[in-house]
Amino acid sequence: MPTALAAITGLLGLAVGSFLNVAVSRVPAGRSVVRPRSACPGCGTPIAARDNIPVVSWLLLGRRCRTCRVPIPARYPLLEALTGLLFFAEALRFGRSETLPAALVFTAGLLALAACDAERFLLPLRLVYPTLALTAACLLGAAAATGQWHRLGVTAACAVGGFAVFFTLHWIRPAWLGFGDVRLAGLLGTGLGWLGPWYLVLALLAGSLVGLLVGVGLMAAGRATRRTRLPFGVFLAAGAIAALLVGGPVVRWYESLSDPYATGAPLSTVHDRR
Structure with missing residues:
Protein backbone atom coordinates (compact mmCIF):
# COMPACT_ATOMS: atom_id res chain seq x y z
CA MET A 1 0.00 0.00 0.00
CA PRO A 2 2.76 2.57 0.75
CA THR A 3 4.35 1.89 -2.64
CA ALA A 4 1.02 2.08 -4.43
CA LEU A 5 0.20 5.34 -2.69
CA ALA A 6 3.62 6.73 -3.60
CA ALA A 7 3.22 5.72 -7.24
CA ILE A 8 -0.20 7.37 -7.52
CA THR A 9 1.06 10.46 -5.73
CA GLY A 10 4.07 10.59 -8.07
CA LEU A 11 1.79 10.54 -11.12
CA LEU A 12 -0.24 13.32 -9.52
CA GLY A 13 3.02 15.21 -9.12
CA LEU A 14 3.71 15.01 -12.85
CA ALA A 15 0.34 16.63 -13.57
CA VAL A 16 0.90 19.25 -10.86
CA GLY A 17 4.34 19.97 -12.35
CA SER A 18 2.69 20.67 -15.70
CA PHE A 19 0.43 23.23 -14.00
CA LEU A 20 3.40 24.74 -12.17
CA ASN A 21 5.05 25.39 -15.53
CA VAL A 22 2.01 27.40 -16.55
CA ALA A 23 2.16 29.36 -13.29
CA VAL A 24 5.88 30.07 -13.65
CA SER A 25 5.38 31.34 -17.21
CA ARG A 26 2.29 33.47 -16.55
CA VAL A 27 2.17 34.68 -12.96
CA PRO A 28 5.27 36.94 -13.12
CA ALA A 29 3.73 38.60 -16.19
CA GLY A 30 0.41 39.15 -14.39
CA ARG A 31 -1.49 36.73 -16.65
CA SER A 32 -4.19 34.25 -15.68
CA VAL A 33 -3.19 30.64 -15.11
CA VAL A 34 -6.61 29.46 -16.30
CA ARG A 35 -7.19 31.24 -19.62
CA PRO A 36 -6.32 31.11 -22.42
CA ARG A 37 -5.27 27.51 -22.91
CA SER A 38 -1.57 26.77 -23.25
CA ALA A 39 -0.02 27.70 -26.59
CA CYS A 40 3.42 27.82 -28.17
CA PRO A 41 5.04 31.19 -27.33
CA GLY A 42 6.70 31.18 -30.75
CA CYS A 43 3.80 30.64 -33.17
CA GLY A 44 0.80 30.88 -30.83
CA THR A 45 -0.57 27.46 -31.80
CA PRO A 46 -2.65 25.92 -28.95
CA ILE A 47 -0.98 22.86 -27.49
CA ALA A 48 -2.95 19.70 -28.24
CA ALA A 49 -3.67 17.18 -25.51
CA ARG A 50 -1.31 14.64 -27.09
CA ASP A 51 1.50 17.18 -26.85
CA ASN A 52 0.76 18.05 -23.23
CA ILE A 53 1.71 14.76 -21.52
CA PRO A 54 4.26 15.56 -18.81
CA VAL A 55 7.86 14.75 -19.80
CA VAL A 56 6.79 12.22 -22.47
CA SER A 57 5.51 14.76 -25.00
CA TRP A 58 8.71 16.83 -24.69
CA LEU A 59 10.77 13.76 -25.55
CA LEU A 60 8.51 12.58 -28.40
CA LEU A 61 8.48 16.05 -29.97
CA GLY A 62 12.24 16.14 -30.00
CA ARG A 63 12.20 19.11 -27.61
CA ARG A 64 10.57 21.35 -30.22
CA CYS A 65 7.13 22.74 -31.05
CA ARG A 66 5.28 20.47 -33.45
CA THR A 67 4.26 23.43 -35.64
CA CYS A 68 7.09 25.98 -35.74
CA ARG A 69 9.94 23.82 -34.38
CA VAL A 70 10.93 26.43 -31.82
CA PRO A 71 12.88 24.72 -29.00
CA ILE A 72 10.87 23.97 -25.85
CA PRO A 73 12.90 24.99 -22.75
CA ALA A 74 14.23 22.13 -20.64
CA ARG A 75 12.62 23.75 -17.60
CA TYR A 76 9.27 22.21 -18.59
CA PRO A 77 10.17 18.50 -18.33
CA LEU A 78 12.62 19.12 -15.47
CA LEU A 79 9.99 20.81 -13.29
CA GLU A 80 7.43 18.11 -14.12
CA ALA A 81 9.86 15.28 -13.34
CA LEU A 82 11.12 16.94 -10.15
CA THR A 83 7.58 17.51 -8.89
CA GLY A 84 6.66 13.89 -9.59
CA LEU A 85 9.82 12.62 -7.88
CA LEU A 86 9.33 14.77 -4.79
CA PHE A 87 5.65 13.85 -4.50
CA PHE A 88 6.65 10.18 -4.71
CA ALA A 89 9.31 10.64 -2.01
CA GLU A 90 6.97 12.54 0.31
CA ALA A 91 4.28 9.89 -0.02
CA LEU A 92 6.86 7.34 1.12
CA ARG A 93 8.01 9.68 3.89
CA PHE A 94 4.61 10.51 5.38
CA GLY A 95 2.43 7.65 4.17
CA ARG A 96 -1.32 7.93 4.68
Whole structure:
Protein backbone atom coordinates (compact mmCIF):
# COMPACT_ATOMS: atom_id res chain seq x y z
CA MET A 1 0.00 0.00 0.00
CA PRO A 2 2.76 2.57 0.75
CA THR A 3 4.35 1.89 -2.64
CA ALA A 4 1.02 2.08 -4.43
CA LEU A 5 0.20 5.34 -2.69
CA ALA A 6 3.62 6.73 -3.60
CA ALA A 7 3.22 5.72 -7.24
CA ILE A 8 -0.20 7.37 -7.52
CA THR A 9 1.06 10.46 -5.73
CA GLY A 10 4.07 10.59 -8.07
CA LEU A 11 1.79 10.54 -11.12
CA LEU A 12 -0.24 13.32 -9.52
CA GLY A 13 3.02 15.21 -9.12
CA LEU A 14 3.71 15.01 -12.85
CA ALA A 15 0.34 16.63 -13.57
CA VAL A 16 0.90 19.25 -10.86
CA GLY A 17 4.34 19.97 -12.35
CA SER A 18 2.69 20.67 -15.70
CA PHE A 19 0.43 23.23 -14.00
CA LEU A 20 3.40 24.74 -12.17
CA ASN A 21 5.05 25.39 -15.53
CA VAL A 22 2.01 27.40 -16.55
CA ALA A 23 2.16 29.36 -13.29
CA VAL A 24 5.88 30.07 -13.65
CA SER A 25 5.38 31.34 -17.21
CA ARG A 26 2.29 33.47 -16.55
CA VAL A 27 2.17 34.68 -12.96
CA PRO A 28 5.27 36.94 -13.12
CA ALA A 29 3.73 38.60 -16.19
CA GLY A 30 0.41 39.15 -14.39
CA ARG A 31 -1.49 36.73 -16.65
CA SER A 32 -4.19 34.25 -15.68
CA VAL A 33 -3.19 30.64 -15.11
CA VAL A 34 -6.61 29.46 -16.30
CA ARG A 35 -7.19 31.24 -19.62
CA PRO A 36 -6.32 31.11 -22.42
CA ARG A 37 -5.27 27.51 -22.91
CA SER A 38 -1.57 26.77 -23.25
CA ALA A 39 -0.02 27.70 -26.59
CA CYS A 40 3.42 27.82 -28.17
CA PRO A 41 5.04 31.19 -27.33
CA GLY A 42 6.70 31.18 -30.75
CA CYS A 43 3.80 30.64 -33.17
CA GLY A 44 0.80 30.88 -30.83
CA THR A 45 -0.57 27.46 -31.80
CA PRO A 46 -2.65 25.92 -28.95
CA ILE A 47 -0.98 22.86 -27.49
CA ALA A 48 -2.95 19.70 -28.24
CA ALA A 49 -3.67 17.18 -25.51
CA ARG A 50 -1.31 14.64 -27.09
CA ASP A 51 1.50 17.18 -26.85
CA ASN A 52 0.76 18.05 -23.23
CA ILE A 53 1.71 14.76 -21.52
CA PRO A 54 4.26 15.56 -18.81
CA VAL A 55 7.86 14.75 -19.80
CA VAL A 56 6.79 12.22 -22.47
CA SER A 57 5.51 14.76 -25.00
CA TRP A 58 8.71 16.83 -24.69
CA LEU A 59 10.77 13.76 -25.55
CA LEU A 60 8.51 12.58 -28.40
CA LEU A 61 8.48 16.05 -29.97
CA GLY A 62 12.24 16.14 -30.00
CA ARG A 63 12.20 19.11 -27.61
CA ARG A 64 10.57 21.35 -30.22
CA CYS A 65 7.13 22.74 -31.05
CA ARG A 66 5.28 20.47 -33.45
CA THR A 67 4.26 23.43 -35.64
CA CYS A 68 7.09 25.98 -35.74
CA ARG A 69 9.94 23.82 -34.38
CA VAL A 70 10.93 26.43 -31.82
CA PRO A 71 12.88 24.72 -29.00
CA ILE A 72 10.87 23.97 -25.85
CA PRO A 73 12.90 24.99 -22.75
CA ALA A 74 14.23 22.13 -20.64
CA ARG A 75 12.62 23.75 -17.60
CA TYR A 76 9.27 22.21 -18.59
CA PRO A 77 10.17 18.50 -18.33
CA LEU A 78 12.62 19.12 -15.47
CA LEU A 79 9.99 20.81 -13.29
CA GLU A 80 7.43 18.11 -14.12
CA ALA A 81 9.86 15.28 -13.34
CA LEU A 82 11.12 16.94 -10.15
CA THR A 83 7.58 17.51 -8.89
CA GLY A 84 6.66 13.89 -9.59
CA LEU A 85 9.82 12.62 -7.88
CA LEU A 86 9.33 14.77 -4.79
CA PHE A 87 5.65 13.85 -4.50
CA PHE A 88 6.65 10.18 -4.71
CA ALA A 89 9.31 10.64 -2.01
CA GLU A 90 6.97 12.54 0.31
CA ALA A 91 4.28 9.89 -0.02
CA LEU A 92 6.86 7.34 1.12
CA ARG A 93 8.01 9.68 3.89
CA PHE A 94 4.61 10.51 5.38
CA GLY A 95 2.43 7.65 4.17
CA ARG A 96 -1.32 7.93 4.68
CA SER A 97 -0.99 10.61 7.32
CA GLU A 98 -2.76 13.91 7.80
CA THR A 99 0.55 15.69 7.15
CA LEU A 100 0.89 14.53 3.53
CA PRO A 101 -1.56 16.98 1.82
CA ALA A 102 0.11 19.98 3.47
CA ALA A 103 3.55 18.70 2.52
CA LEU A 104 2.54 18.26 -1.12
CA VAL A 105 0.96 21.71 -1.39
CA PHE A 106 3.93 23.30 0.36
CA THR A 107 6.42 21.55 -1.93
CA ALA A 108 4.54 22.45 -5.11
CA GLY A 109 4.48 26.11 -4.13
CA LEU A 110 8.18 26.11 -3.28
CA LEU A 111 9.06 24.57 -6.64
CA ALA A 112 7.11 27.24 -8.52
CA LEU A 113 8.69 30.01 -6.44
CA ALA A 114 12.17 28.58 -6.92
CA ALA A 115 11.68 28.41 -10.70
CA CYS A 116 10.50 32.03 -10.80
CA ASP A 117 13.44 33.16 -8.69
CA ALA A 118 15.92 31.22 -10.84
CA GLU A 119 14.56 32.71 -14.06
CA ARG A 120 13.60 36.24 -13.02
CA PHE A 121 14.93 36.91 -9.50
CA LEU A 122 11.32 37.22 -8.42
CA LEU A 123 9.16 35.61 -5.73
CA PRO A 124 5.64 36.64 -6.84
CA LEU A 125 3.06 37.46 -4.19
CA ARG A 126 0.50 35.64 -6.34
CA LEU A 127 2.41 32.44 -5.61
CA VAL A 128 3.54 33.11 -2.03
CA TYR A 129 0.12 33.93 -0.58
CA PRO A 130 -1.89 31.10 -2.22
CA THR A 131 0.77 28.60 -1.13
CA LEU A 132 0.62 30.00 2.39
CA ALA A 133 -3.19 29.89 2.49
CA LEU A 134 -3.49 26.37 1.05
CA THR A 135 -0.75 24.98 3.31
CA ALA A 136 -2.39 26.56 6.37
CA ALA A 137 -5.79 25.16 5.33
CA CYS A 138 -4.33 21.65 5.00
CA LEU A 139 -2.69 21.95 8.43
CA LEU A 140 -5.98 23.15 9.90
CA GLY A 141 -7.59 20.02 8.50
CA ALA A 142 -4.79 17.90 9.97
CA ALA A 143 -5.33 19.48 13.39
CA ALA A 144 -9.06 18.84 13.17
CA ALA A 145 -8.49 15.21 12.17
CA THR A 146 -5.91 14.46 14.88
CA GLY A 147 -6.97 16.83 17.65
CA GLN A 148 -3.45 18.25 17.83
CA TRP A 149 -4.50 21.88 17.90
CA HIS A 150 -1.42 22.88 19.87
CA ARG A 151 0.71 22.15 16.81
CA LEU A 152 -1.02 24.98 15.01
CA GLY A 153 0.33 27.30 17.70
CA VAL A 154 3.85 26.01 17.06
CA THR A 155 3.29 26.50 13.33
CA ALA A 156 2.14 30.09 13.80
CA ALA A 157 5.10 30.85 16.07
CA CYS A 158 7.53 29.43 13.49
CA ALA A 159 5.93 31.48 10.71
CA VAL A 160 6.19 34.68 12.73
CA GLY A 161 9.68 33.80 13.91
CA GLY A 162 11.03 33.07 10.44
CA PHE A 163 9.51 36.27 9.08
CA ALA A 164 10.86 38.32 12.00
CA VAL A 165 14.43 37.03 11.70
CA PHE A 166 14.62 37.68 7.97
CA PHE A 167 12.85 41.03 8.32
CA THR A 168 15.52 42.07 10.83
CA LEU A 169 18.31 41.03 8.47
CA HIS A 170 16.62 42.90 5.62
CA TRP A 171 16.20 46.00 7.80
CA ILE A 172 19.87 45.92 8.91
CA ARG A 173 21.16 45.54 5.36
CA PRO A 174 18.69 45.32 2.46
CA ALA A 175 21.49 44.21 0.12
CA TRP A 176 21.65 40.90 1.97
CA LEU A 177 18.03 39.89 1.39
CA GLY A 178 15.18 41.02 -0.80
CA PHE A 179 11.78 41.40 0.86
CA GLY A 180 10.57 38.45 -1.17
CA ASP A 181 12.99 36.30 0.84
CA VAL A 182 11.48 37.73 4.03
CA ARG A 183 8.01 36.60 2.97
CA LEU A 184 9.41 33.25 1.91
CA ALA A 185 10.87 32.72 5.39
CA GLY A 186 7.38 33.18 6.84
CA LEU A 187 6.07 30.60 4.39
CA LEU A 188 8.82 28.17 5.40
CA GLY A 189 7.81 28.59 9.02
CA THR A 190 4.23 27.71 8.13
CA GLY A 191 5.15 24.65 6.10
CA LEU A 192 7.71 23.25 8.54
CA GLY A 193 6.42 24.47 11.91
CA TRP A 194 3.89 21.63 12.12
CA LEU A 195 6.80 19.18 12.32
CA GLY A 196 8.62 21.27 14.91
CA PRO A 197 10.72 24.44 15.15
CA TRP A 198 14.00 22.64 14.57
CA TYR A 199 12.89 21.70 11.07
CA LEU A 200 12.65 25.40 10.25
CA VAL A 201 16.06 26.10 11.79
CA LEU A 202 17.54 23.24 9.78
CA ALA A 203 15.97 24.50 6.55
CA LEU A 204 17.22 28.07 7.03
CA LEU A 205 20.72 26.92 7.96
CA ALA A 206 20.91 24.45 5.08
CA GLY A 207 19.61 26.95 2.53
CA SER A 208 21.96 29.67 3.72
CA LEU A 209 24.94 27.32 3.73
CA VAL A 210 24.22 26.09 0.20
CA GLY A 211 23.80 29.67 -1.01
CA LEU A 212 27.11 30.64 0.59
CA LEU A 213 28.93 27.69 -0.92
CA VAL A 214 27.50 28.36 -4.38
CA GLY A 215 28.46 32.02 -4.15
CA VAL A 216 32.00 31.25 -3.01
CA GLY A 217 32.34 28.60 -5.70
CA LEU A 218 31.24 31.00 -8.45
CA MET A 219 33.64 33.68 -7.21
CA ALA A 220 36.49 31.18 -7.07
CA ALA A 221 35.71 30.20 -10.66
CA GLY A 222 35.66 33.85 -11.73
CA ARG A 223 32.00 33.70 -12.72
CA ALA A 224 30.72 36.04 -10.02
CA THR A 225 31.77 38.88 -7.75
CA ARG A 226 30.57 39.97 -4.30
CA ARG A 227 27.99 42.15 -6.05
CA THR A 228 26.54 39.38 -8.22
CA ARG A 229 22.89 38.61 -7.45
CA LEU A 230 21.99 35.05 -6.62
CA PRO A 231 18.46 33.60 -6.43
CA PHE A 232 18.50 33.03 -2.67
CA GLY A 233 14.91 31.80 -2.79
CA VAL A 234 16.11 28.73 -4.70
CA PHE A 235 18.47 27.79 -1.87
CA LEU A 236 15.85 28.40 0.82
CA ALA A 237 13.33 26.26 -1.04
CA ALA A 238 15.90 23.49 -1.45
CA GLY A 239 16.73 23.63 2.26
CA ALA A 240 13.06 23.46 3.20
CA ILE A 241 12.33 20.46 0.97
CA ALA A 242 15.44 18.69 2.26
CA ALA A 243 14.34 19.32 5.85
CA LEU A 244 10.88 18.02 5.03
CA LEU A 245 12.19 14.79 3.52
CA VAL A 246 15.33 13.91 5.47
CA GLY A 247 15.34 16.30 8.41
CA GLY A 248 13.83 13.79 10.83
CA PRO A 249 17.05 11.90 11.67
CA VAL A 250 18.99 15.15 12.07
CA VAL A 251 16.36 16.67 14.37
CA ARG A 252 16.07 13.48 16.45
CA TRP A 253 19.86 13.32 16.77
CA TYR A 254 19.99 16.91 18.02
CA GLU A 255 17.09 16.35 20.41
CA SER A 256 18.84 13.28 21.82
CA LEU A 257 21.93 15.40 22.51
CA SER A 258 19.91 18.07 24.29
CA ASP A 259 17.89 15.51 26.30
CA PRO A 260 19.71 12.15 26.33
CA TYR A 261 17.39 10.72 29.01
CA ALA A 262 14.15 11.44 27.12
CA THR A 263 12.02 8.35 26.58
CA GLY A 264 9.06 9.81 24.76
CA ALA A 265 8.88 10.54 21.05
CA PRO A 266 9.56 14.17 20.13
CA LEU A 267 6.77 16.30 18.76
CA SER A 268 8.23 16.06 15.28
CA THR A 269 7.63 12.29 15.09
CA VAL A 270 3.95 12.24 16.03
CA HIS A 271 1.72 10.95 13.23
CA ASP A 272 4.58 11.06 10.70
CA ARG A 273 5.62 7.96 8.82
CA ARG A 274 9.34 7.28 8.88
